[in-house]
Amino acid sequence: xxxxxxxxxxxxxxxxxxxxxxxxxxxxxxxxxxxxxxxxxxxxxxxxxxxxxxxxxxxxxxxxxxxxxxxxxxxxxxxxxxxxxxxxxxxxxxxxxxxxxxxxxxxxxxxxxxxxxxxxx
Numbered sequence: 597x598x599x600x601x602x603x604x605x606x607x608x609x610x611x612x613x614x615x616x617x618x619x620x621x622x623x624x625x626x627x628x629x630x631x632x633x634x635x636x637x638x639x640x641x642x643x644x645x646x647x648x649x650x651x652x653x654x655x656x657x658x659x660x661x662x663x664x665x666x667x668x669x670x671x672x673x674x675x676x677x678x679x680x681x682x683x684x685x686x687x688x689x690x691x692x693x694x695x696x697x698x699x700x701x702x703x704x705x706x707x708x709x710x711x712x713x714x715x716x717x
Contacts, residue, residue: 615713615715616714618657618710618713619709619711619714622709622710622713623707625706626707626710628650629646629647629702629706630703631646633699633703643690643699647691650702650706655684657676657680658676661673661676661677661680679705679709683702683705686698686701690702
């Protein structure tokens with residue numbers, strides 16, 4: 597990445613809202629998963645790295661959702677936790693037995709939640 601692009605990324609992170617940062621992280625995870633689908637027949641499709649990134653991201657979301665310090669309504673927190681548990685379960689299953697078609701659900705979940713977070717729903 598160029599020096600200018602790095603500076604732009606640092607500035608964007610400093611002024612972006614937490615919702616925007618979360619949306620961008622979800623879109624990055626969706627993009628990595630989509631790349632794995634696109635490159636499925638290559639020896640290194642990036643699937644494992646994409647699944648690990650997605651699992652880490654959703655682990656953070658679930659941890660935050662179940663935290664007593666989270667100010668969101670319990671119903672919202674429960675919904676995020678439920679979605680997160682589904683995503684984490686799917687990621688683990690796909691690491692054991694990769695199936696291209698099952699990635700589409702994870703990609704759509706990430707994209708849809710990112711859209712909602714960014715206010716474009």
